[in-house]
Amino acid sequence: xxxxxxxxxxxxxxxxxxxxxxxxxxxxxxxxxxxxxxxxxxxxxxxxxxxxxxxxxxxxxxxxxxxxxxxxxxxxxxxxxxxxxxxxxxxxxxxxxxxxxxxxxxxxxxxxxxxxxxxxxxxxxxxxxxxxxxxxxxxxxxxxxxxxxxxxxxxxxxxxxxxxxxxxxxxxxxxxxxxxxxxxxxxxxxxxxxxxxxxxxxxxxxxxxxxxx
Amino acid sequence: xxxxxxxxxxxxxxxxxxxxxxxxxxxxxxxxxxxxxxxxxxxxxxxxxxxxxxxxxxxxxxxxxxxxxxxxxxxxxxxxxxxxxxxxxxxxxxxxxxxxxxxxxxxxxxxxxxxxxxxxxxxxxxxxxxxxxxxxxxxxxxxxxxxxxxxxxxxxxxxxxxxxxxxxxxxxxxxxxxxxxxxxxxxxxxxxxxxxxxxxxxxxx
Numbered sequence: 337x338x339x340x341x342x343x344x345x346x347x348x349x350x351x352x353x354x355x356x357x358x359x360x361x362x363x364x365x366x367x368x369x370x371x372x373x374x375x376x377x378x379x380x381x382x383x384x385x386x387x388x389x390x391x392x393x394x395x396x397x398x399x400x401x402x403x404x405x406x407x408x409x410x411x412x413x414x415x416x417x418x419x420x421x422x423x424x425x426x427x428x429x430x431x432x433x434x435x436x437x438x439x440x441x442x443x444x445x446x447x448x449x450x451x452x453x454x455x456x457x458x459x460x461x462x463x464x465x466x467x468x469x470x471x472x473x474x475x476x477x478x479x480x481x482x483x484x485x486x487x488x489x490x491x492x493x494x495x496x497x498x499x500x501x502x503x504x505x506x507x508x509x510x511x512x513x514x515x516x517x518x519x520x521x522x523x524x525x526x527x528x529x530x531x532x533x534x535x536x537x538x539x540x541x542x543x544x545x546x547x548x549x
Numbered sequence: 550x551x552x553x554x555x556x557x558x559x560x561x562x563x564x565x566x567x568x569x570x571x572x573x574x575x576x577x578x579x580x581x582x583x584x585x586x587x588x589x590x591x592x593x594x595x596x597x598x599x600x601x602x603x604x605x606x607x608x609x610x611x612x613x614x615x616x617x618x619x620x621x622x623x624x625x626x627x628x629x630x631x632x633x634x635x636x637x638x639x640x641x642x643x644x645x646x647x648x649x650x651x652x653x654x655x656x657x658x659x660x661x662x663x664x665x666x667x668x669x670x671x672x673x674x675x676x677x678x679x680x681x682x683x684x685x686x687x688x689x690x691x692x693x694x695x696x697x698x699x700x701x702x703x704x705x706x707x708x709x710x711x712x713x714x715x716x717x718x719x720x721x722x723x724x725x726x727x728x729x730x731x732x733x734x735x736x737x738x739x740x741x742x743x744x745x746x747x748x749x750x751x752x753x754x
Contacts, residue, residue, distance in 0.1 A: 339656060342653065343653070343654055346650060346653040346654065347650075347654075350639070350642070350650055353641075353642070353646075354639060354641045354642070357641045357680075358641050411639055411640070411641065414640060415635050415636055415637060415638055415639065415640060415681075416633060416634075416635030416636075416637050417635075417637050417638065417639055419610075419612055419631070419633060419635070419637055420631075420637030420638070420651065420696065421654070422612065423610060423611070423612070423626060423629060423631055424626070424627065424651065424654035424655055425625065425626050425627025425654070425655060425656070426654045426656075548611070548612075548614070
């Protein structure tokens with residue numbers, strides 16, 4: 337394993353271990369997404385279109401991700417640990433990649449509960465929907481982790497993260513809903529893949545500037 | 550010019566500052582600081598609260614960027630040991646896990662042995678498997694010192710290193726500093742305990 341991969345693995349493993357011990361983030365994400373889908377189930381009028389139902393799933397996913405991202409750098413913020421990580425000789429983008437892997441794992445775990453709940457409340461899952469959610473997770477985690485790091489350094493972090501994050505994930509919702517309900521989902525899935533690739537590269541390259549003054 | 554540095558060896562400077570300034574918004578913290586810190590020097594950075602001691606160390610560590618002026622630090626990132634006000638450790642990880650993580654990131658050979666040696670050195674071996682969240686202020690400071698010395702840095706930047714330490718902790722730190730041969734900058738409001746070791750003093754006002 338290369339030194340870079342070893343750094344990323346150590347940082348991602350640390351995030352999973354911290355969550356396993358503190359249980360700060362994942363239970364909140366699970367409770368939120370199930371609660372949101374339950375509320376949507378009772379709020380949506382009977383006979384609503386599949387498009388409307390799928391749209392609500394994407395809203396639930398985006399806000400669940402936001403909940404997790406708000407806590408993404410909490411452990412680093414508490415004891416100033418980000419300074420320690422930044423001072424290490426490893427490539428600083430490894431911090432972003434390790435954290436992005438952790439965020440993706442939490443999102444996937446939340447969706448392992450959310451998608452069956454959606455199928456139970458609304459309509460059966462299609463492979464296009466599952467593929468779109470998987471692709472969206474990568475983009476949400478990539479851009480969300482970068483923005484969470486930016487927000488963590490700010491005093492108005494609770495305000496800043498949603499303000500930055502929500503506009504930037506609008507394309508994810510468009511691509512996700514499109515892939516879930518369109519007759520030809522291929523172009524929407526490709527759009528989501530392109531979004532992931534572009535933002536992953538941008539975030540990977542710019543993380544160093546976010547964590548240094 | 551805020552600092553007065555005594556007896557520097559200008560031929561082998563590790564840190565060079567020219568007209569160094571740092572502001573946070575409208576607040577001026579450092580202004581027009583000129584100094585050179587020689588390799589192997591032991592510099593005490595003193596001054597009243599708010600004089601910029603911490604800011605200067607953070608500038609040297611690369612955690613802040615200067616507002617104006619130049620700052621050259623002739624030490625690669627991985628060769629700097631930084632002890633700040635915060636211990637820079639994860640509360641939910643044990644003492645050993647915290648050091649092991651830093652050991653991996655600093656690519657320390659024989660990482661586990663070094664972590665163990667450091668924990669023993671600062672009297673934390675018996676609590677190595679306890680989470681940092683359960684540590685007292687003094688134990689956290691000892692753990693922070695373990696982290697700082699773990700990779701045998703060539704440039705040590707210590708901000709109030711005796712904070713929270715009991716007599717035993719202070720003794721252990723004195724011993725470690727006595728055998729540490731590299732350049733050391735210590736920011737402190739009480740220079741007396743280290744004045745014997747100091748080769749120079751930077752007095753910020």
